[in-house]
Every structure is written in structure tokens, then in C-alpha cells.
Amino acid sequence: MRFYAVDGLQPGMVLGQSVYGFRGNLLLVKGKMLDDGFIKRISELGFPGVHVDESGFEEINPPEIIDSSLRAGTHLLMSACLDALQKFTPAILEFDGSVEKSLEAHPELRKALPLSALKEKATQIVDDLLDSYATELPCLLLKAQSHYQEQHAIDTVTISVLLGINFRLIRKELQQLALAALLHDSGKALLAQPGEPNIKPDHPKYKDHPILSGLLVMNSSGSNYTECAIIQQHHERQDGTGFPYRLKGDGKSPSVSRGYQSGNIYRLAEILTVADAYDVLTSGAYRAAMSPESTIRDLIKRCYTEFNPHVVKMLARVIQIFPVGSQVKVTRSSLKKIEGCRGIVSVANSENPHRVRIIKTHDSEGNMTLPEVVSLTGDAEARLELII
Numbered sequence: 001m002r003f004y005a006v007d008g009l010q011p012g013m014v015l016g017q018s019v020y021g022f023r024g025n026l027l028l029v030k031g032k033m034l035d036d037g038f039i040k041r042i043s044e045l046g047f048p049g050v051h052v053d054e055s056g057f058e059e060i061n062p063p064e065i066i067d068s069s070l071r072a073g074t075h076l077l078m079s080a081c082l083d084a085l086q087k088f089t090p091a092i093l094e095f096d097g098s099v100e101k102s103l104e105a106h107p108e109l110r111k112a113l114p115l116s117a118l119k120e121k122a123t124q125i126v127d128d129l130l131d132s133y134a135t136e137l138p139c140l141l142l143k144a145q146s147h148y149q150e151q152h153a154i155d156t157v158t159i160s161v162l163l164g165i166n167f168r169l170i171r172k173e174l175q176q177l178a179l180a181a182l183l184h185d186s187g188k189a190l191l192a193q194p195g196e197p198n199i200k201p202d203h204p205k206y207k208d209h210p211i212l213s214g215l216l217v218m219n220s221s222g223s224n225y226t227e228c229a230i231i232q233q234h235h236e237r238q239d240g241t242g243f244p245y246r247l248k249g250d251g252k253s254p255s256v257s258r259g260y261q262s263g264n265i266y267r268l269a270e271i272l273t274v275a276d277a278y279d280v281l282t283s284g285a286y287r288a289a290m291s292p293e294s295t296i297r298d299l300i301k302r303c304y305t306e307f308n309p310h311v312v313k314m315l316a317r318v319i320q321i322f323p324v325g326s327q328v329k330v331t332r333s334s335l336k337k338i339e340g341c342r343g344i345v346s347v348a349n350s351e352n353p354h355r356v357r358i359i360k361t362h363d364s365e366g367n368m369t370l371p372e373v374v375s376l377t378g379d380a381e382a383r384l385e386l387i388i
């Protein structure tokens with residue numbers, strides 16, 4: 001199958017993967033033939049595109065990292081939580097005092113988050129990833145801007161837990177990390193005006209959101225001190241230039257178990273920080289989306305000053321920069337006639353990411369060609385560029 005952006009969809013194309021709505025409902029079943037009405041609906045719902053069956057592209061089968069119905073159910077729950085929190089926005093924004101005091105003034109917020117249902121979803125995602133023995137992130141996480149916050153929350157959980165699994169965290173720690181990742185930006189909903197899905201760093205109270213998010217979790221029933229600490233520290237930086245507490249990193253790997261040390265960033269927060277930054281940069285939340293490869297390069301440059309180097313190194317191992325289904329351009333190859341051609345990755349390569357197998361779609365002049373399998377697996381010179 002092949003991914004088509006919404007504006008490339010044509011009536012008569014056949015859906016390669018089922019499409020779930022943001023309410024968890026099955027919208028279009030795999031095998032359905034698209035017509036103008038369905039294409040319009042996919043566009044209106046804010047999907048960036050869909051996978052379509054196409055002859056010549058049968059071997060492209062992008063795996064789903066977490067079950068689509070679990071993803072849709074988590075999305076639905078997060079939407080309801082964010083909507084409920086947004087009702088308090090005017091009161092929180094008008095309050096002239098500290099964020100802690102603004103929450104104290106609204107004891108109803110203690111019950112605003114259905115924490116046991118959220119914990120259940122976070123645990124299901126952890127178990128899904130543990131059961132699938134997933135150690136790599138094979139899919140591009142495309143986001144519809146209209147539901148950015150929910151998708152950012154779920155994708156940050158996925159990346160954080162994958163990193164945590166690779167650091168051999170125990171299941172309880174993975175569950176704490178997953179819940180913290182799911183709710184790390186929930187406080188933004190208390191600061192966002194209606195119709196403003198994602199508050200930006202220039203918002204006057206932006207720097208309050210980690211504290212707000214943490215307190216929402218802390219104030220809900222159950223003992224959630226660890227989750228609260230992870231959430232409140234997700235914008236701290238290694239050199240102490242982050243916020244809100246200006247904590248510092250100790251440069252150790254998060255796999256080394258150690259207790260809280262005052263003045264230092266908690267080790268699980270260092271995982272969430274990197275997962276969050278990666279997802280923000282690749283999804284284009286604040287500026288143009290970056291490719292996974294250039295994002296990892298950017299994060300490597302910011303190691304030691306901003307991010308824990310052990311976590312960034314692990315991310316570079318976990319993320320497949322040219323996953324199955326991604327569109328690529330061959331910028332260099334020992335086969336000169338392939339240089340400049342475009343295609344879709346059908347077999348990824350975690351050892352040597354540029355040495356993949358592709359189905360060629362365009363020649364070096366940019367003209368469409370009949371699908372043709374091109375293997376770069378043995379080509380030591382092969383270099384690819386992701387087409388976003």
C-alpha cells in the first residue's frame with residue numbers, strides 16, 4: 001500500500017488501512033473504495049492522508065506500533081479531559097497569584113482528571129509495546145493540527161515508553177513514565193482560549209504549564225508523586241537553563257537506579273524531555289516540521305547543555321529514520337542512474353538506515369515511473385533524503 005496526502009486522493013482508490021475517528025469509531029473499513037464524499041470527510045476530519053492499496057506497492061506494509069482502537073480510545077479520553085479542563089481557563093487566567101494558589105482556589109479541579117481511566121490507557125499502551133517486543137519506532141507519526149494536543153500526548157507516550165523499554169526500566173516505572181507523558185502538557189488546556197488547541201511559548205503563562213499539569217495529577221486521587229515530578233520537570237535542561245525549577249542533569253544514564261537528589265532532574269523526566277522535544281520538532285508544532293534524521297542531529301548538538309546524552313543516543317538507536325512507507329529521494333548511490341530518483345521504502349534497515357529497499361516512483365528528472373523494486377541494501381554509498 002501507499003500513503004497519499006488528502007489532496008492526492010482520487011475517487012476509485014481502495015483503502016489499505018481502516019480509518020478510525022477521533023471518537024474511537026470505525027469510519028472507513030480497509031478495502032473500501034473511496035468516492036468524493038469519503039475524500040471530503042477525511043479532509044474535514046483533519047486527517048493528513050490515508051494508506052491506499054496500489055498495484056506494484058503490495059510489499060509496503062507499514063506496521064502499527066500500537067493498536068489503532070487503543071489509540072482511538074486514548075484519543076477520545078484525552079479529548080474529554082482537555083475539554084473539561086478548558087472550562088476553567090477564564091478563572092485560571094484571571095487569577096492574580098501563583099499557579100499553586102489558583103488551583104487551591106478551585107478545589108473542583110482535584111477531580112477534573114479521571115485518573116484511573118487514564119492510568120488504564122497508559123498501562124495498556126505499555127503492555128501493547130512490551131507484548132509486541134517493539135524496540136524501534138517504525139512509523140511516521142502524522143498529526144492533524146486540529147487534534148494536536150491529543151496526538152502529541154499519545155505519541156510522546158509511545159516514544160517515552162520505547163526509550164524506557166530500551167533502558168530496561170521495570171514495568172511500574174514504565175507505567176509511571178507513560179502516565180506522566182500522557183498528561184505532561186494537560187495544564188496547557190487551563191491556559192488555552194477556546195479554539196486554541198496548542199498554546200505557544202510566547203503565551204504569558206506558558207512557563208506555568210509544567211507546574212499546572214503536575215498539580216492536576218498530584219491533586220487527583222491516588223498517590224502520584226513520581227508522575228507529578230516527571231511532569232513538572234519536562235522542560236528542565238541539563239545545564240540548569242530550563243524551567244520551572246532550573247534543575248540540572250547529573251549526566252548519568254536513566255537506567256542507573258538512584259533516588260531523588262535535590263537540585264537534579266529526575267532520571268525518568270530526562271526520558272520524557274527528549275521524547276517531547278523529538279515529537280514537537282518532527283510534528284512542526286511551532287515551525288516547519290523537521291525530518292527524524294535532522295531532528296536527531298539537532299538533539300545531538302544540544303546534548304550536555306540541554307538533553308541527557310544517554311537518552312539522545314538511545315533515541316538515535318530507537319527511531320527508524322527511513323521507516324517502511326516513507327517517501328525518499330536517493331541523493332547518492334553507487335548506481336549512478338538511481339541518483340535523484342524517488343521512491344517509497346518497502347524494507348527498512350536499522351543497522352544501516354540509508355541502505356533500504358525501495359519501490360521507485362519517480363526518475364531523476366522527477367517524472368513518474370512504473371513501480372520498480374530497487375535494493376540499496378548492499379550499496380555502501382547509498383544516501384537518502386526524506387520527503388516530508
Ligand SMILES: [Fe+2]
Pocket residue numbers: 184185209210234235
Ligand atoms: Fe510542555
Ligand SMILES: [Fe+2]
Pocket residue numbers: 152184185276
Ligand atoms: Fe509537550
